[in-house]
Amino acid sequence: MRDVIDGPLPDIAVRFSKFLADIWPHTALVIFTRECTGRPRKVSGDPAVVERVTIAELDALRTRMTEGTPFDDQTVVAGSKRKVWALLDATGTLLLVLPKPRQQIREVPLVAGAFGVVAVSIRHQVAQASPAYLAESRAASSERARTIVELTDLHAATLESILSTLRSNDLDDRRSRITASETASSALITLRSAGESDRILAEEAVTTAFARLQGELRPLLQHRPVRVDYVDPPVDGRALPGEVASAARAVVRSAVLAFATQSTLERIRIAWDCDGSNLLVEVRDDAEGALDTDTLVRQLSGRVHTLGGRIDVESVDGWGSRVAVAIPLDVPAARxxxxxxxxxxxxxxxxxxxxxxxxxxxxxxxxxxxxxxxxxxxxxxxxxxxxxxxxxxxxxxxxxxxxxxxxxxxx
Missing domain, CATH: 1.10.10.10 (Winged helix-like DNA-binding domain superfamily/Winged helix DNA-binding domain)
Structure with a gap:
């Protein structure tokens, strides 16, 4: 298992597929997790399956499953009904494999335990929000969003042309025209909803992301006599791309842990805000201002600069310390x-x-x-x-x- 979890996150399905090859012989393997907004599907195996399986198909299967109970049946994968084996971990991460012919599912506790380690490893790597992960996630999010926009525009233009033609008074067959118009209209609505579905999967509401941050900080500070004041972001603030939300939480966690090393610390103030284009993060304390700012800047700058953000850290003797970060919500035009x-x-x-x-x-x-x-x-x-x-x-x-x-x- 060490070889499975020790390596680049995008390739974890390939490594896990090799681990399962003799236990669950299979032709394709998919790991589906909402933890990774850029690439929620980690895949290995038959390109005809792994390149065509959709998030909607995986989500539909996951809603039918119970945590820890194996799924051994047929379901729609890559547009066709296929025999699959699947497991749902406590983290909400889904494992799906297409078994080789004439294979029987076995060693479920062993596979479930190993997959649990993989799922927790994925969650841990996302939570750490390393610069390499953030860069890969932002690139993937940008590429997927651009592809969806291009396809949506192309097919929307085609369907709009069909609708325009079908609505023409030059066509005589009224019933055929009505039927075709309804079909094309339905297809157009479905197509345009694809972009919205992708946005929901790839983003977090700013208030939800801030609430997750509070939950992550609670165990870190539960044994410290420190008061934490939270200033909530606006409820109507822009949704955050997943990589931005992950980076912001990681920055705040690191700043809070750095502040907590000061013996005179009694109070921390954490505020998130949005100016329409950036997520604005500020962390202040009331300690003696003895923070090692150079070390903290080096610790935080990798994540922030990877996403094109700005960071300012200051510590004033007798007045306390402050970390201010601005992270763009939109991917800058790529050179x-x-x-x-x-x-x-x-x-x-x-x-x-x-x-x-x-x-x-x-x-x-x-x-x-x-x-x-x-x-x-x-x-x-x-x-x-x-x-x-x-x-x-x-x-x-x-x-x-x-x-x-x-x-x-x-x-």
Whole structure:
């Protein structure tokens, strides 16, 4: 199981599929979780299945299931009714596999236990909101949203043309025209609702995200004599992209834990607000102002800068400390180099960050705890995806895009 959970989050289904290969022989595997807003589906196996399975199909199956009770039956997957095995974890994460022919489901407690570890690992990695995870999530969210908009516009234009033609008085068959108009109208409504469904899955209401933050802070502070004042965000504030909500909660948690190291701390004030374009986060305390601001900035800046945000940390003797963060709610227009960076996986981003500092392969290997040959493999992948011929060119792209060794992180 260590090999399954130790690695980039986007590939966790591939690693878990290998783990289950002899226990639950299968041709395709899907892990579905709302924890990851950018890529809620982690997949491995038959492309004809994993590339066509929809969130709606997975959601429909999940609503029919009971936690811990295996599903061994037929359901619609990738547009067709298929025999599947499935498990629902206590975290709400769904495991679905397509068993190989003539296989019987077995070892359910073992698979359920292993999948529970995977589900908790996913939740933990999302909650930590590492810069690598945030970058991957934002890139995935942006790509999916753009694809949906393009498809919606294309098919909406087609259906609107059909409706215009069918409504023409030049057509004589009234009944056919009415039937066709109703069919096309229904299809148009369904198509346009796809974008709304995706938005619901990919975003959190700002008030819900703030309430989750309070729940996460409660166990951290329950044994400390500290009063926490919460200033709620506006109820009509814009919904937050999932990666923004995750990053904001992680920033506040880190700031609160840093503040709590001060012996004179008695009170913390946490406020979230929205100005229409940014989530504004502020954390203040009433301690002696002895905070190590440089360390806290280094700790927080990776997450904030990955999402194009701004951070300000100040600590004044006798007056206390303050952390202020602004995170854009919209993905900025990508420059060509940013489009290329979006193709890099989390490990390649880590390697690129070290290339930006001029490190050689051995130094990178020592920093990341991997072999020098593995680093060489990743460097080759980075150069190919960025379309450059040298490490220096790759490093220059990284510097321009703000990628640094201290702003990338392992899952």
């Amino acid at each position: 060509p180099d940013e489009q290329q960076l979006a193709d890099l996986n989390p490990r390649e981003l880590e390697v690129l960050g070290h290339l930006a500092t001029g490190k050689r392969n051995k130094a990178i290997a020592d920093s990341l705890g991997i072999s020098e040959s593995t680093v060489k493999f990743h460097v080759a992948g980075v150069l190919k995806k960025l379309g450059v011929a040298s490490r220096g060119e790759a490093g220059a792209i990284a510097l321009e895009a703000g990628v640094r060794a201290d702003t990338t992180g392992r899952h």
